[in-house]
Amino acid sequence: MTILETIVANKRQEVKQAKKAVTIADLEKKPLFARECLSLRESVLSPTTNGIIAEYKRASPSKGIINDRSPVAEVVAGYQAAGVSAISVLTDQEFFKGSLDDLVAARAALHIPLLRKEFIIDAYQLVEAKAHGADIILLIAAVLQPAELKSLSEAAQSLGLSVLLEVHERDELERSMMDSVDAIGVNNRNLKDFTVSLAHSLELVDLIPDQFIKVSESGISDPATIRNLRQAGFQAFLIGENFMKTEDPTQAIQHFVVSL
Numbered sequence: 001m002t003i004l005e006t007i008v009a010n011k012r013q014e015v016k017q018a019k020k021a022v023t024i025a026d027l028e029k030k031p032l033f034a035r036e037c038l039s040l041r042e043s044v045l046s047p048t049t050n051g052i053i054a055e056y057k058r059a060s061p062s063k064g065i066i067n068d069r070s071p072v073a074e075v076v077a078g079y080q081a082a083g084v085s086a087i088s089v090l091t092d093q094e095f096f097k098g099s100l101d102d103l104v105a106a107r108a109a110l111h112i113p114l115l116r117k118e119f120i121i122d123a124y125q126l127v128e129a130k131a132h133g134a135d136i137i138l139l140i141a142a143v144l145q146p147a148e149l150k151s152l153s154e155a156a157q158s159l160g161l162s163v164l165l166e167v168h169e170r171d172e173l174e175r176s177m178m179d180s181v182d183a184i185g186v187n188n189r190n191l192k193d194f195t196v197s198l199a200h201s202l203e204l205v206d207l208i209p210d211q212f213i214k215v216s217e218s219g220i221s222d223p224a225t226i227r228n229l230r231q232a233g234f235q236a237f238l239i240g241e242n243f244m245k246t247e248d249p250t251q252a253i254q255h256f257v258v259s260l
């Protein structure tokens, strides 16, 4: 089994348990469920933001513990102060040490769109995302069939959530593009062997129609890379480890954006 298959198998068990513990009706009663979602597209295209989607990431399968010291509310508030377009918070506990509580804490500290970074395989998780303050959800082409992508993306949009579709290779992009997604992210990290190459973004960008916000994801550690990716056509840049691995992620992002 690849790590991605292991993560998804574990997620299926988690969702089964979650559905027993908290019903959809319970989720729909949570105050955050009634909130109107903020638009990823509007925020990325706004001249007042810099296109970065900054991620709160305590740990990962490829790196182990990255930062378990910096509190989520403090970090995301610092990211927001640096002019980012959106915030990403990992909610997987087993492999990334995240939680839905992190999402709620982030929401309370923010006035910009918030991505629930999760391995979504069931519509239940969309309602869960909205009920805990998310504006955006991630769908990963490598783990979902086109029919599943269609039904999940349509369900997400009907809840008012923006949809970020993640692809890594050309065939995933070609089979997964659909009107019910708002943004397409090219993940530079191969989720089977964890190798990272920006060549994936550069190879795929011209194949992504302009109706989608174009996002380059993972392995970005230098403002010059953002300038190159922008020139190639990307409008947004998902960055986690580069900031989180430092002593003070809020200082790190401030230094980074000065050179954009």
Ligand SMILES: O=C(O)c1ccccc1NCC(=O)[C@H](O)[C@H](O)COP(=O)(O)O
Residues within 6 Å of the ligand: 003, 055, 057, 060, 061, 062, 063, 187, 189, 191, 194, 217, 218, 219, 220, 238, 239, 240, 241, 242
């Ligand atoms: O980061 C990992 O090791 C990982 C492993 C398996 C599945 C997903 C994984 N990462 C999720 C992400 O998409 C990244 O956290 C995100 O793109 C930011 O990447 P980076 O800037 O390299 O932290």
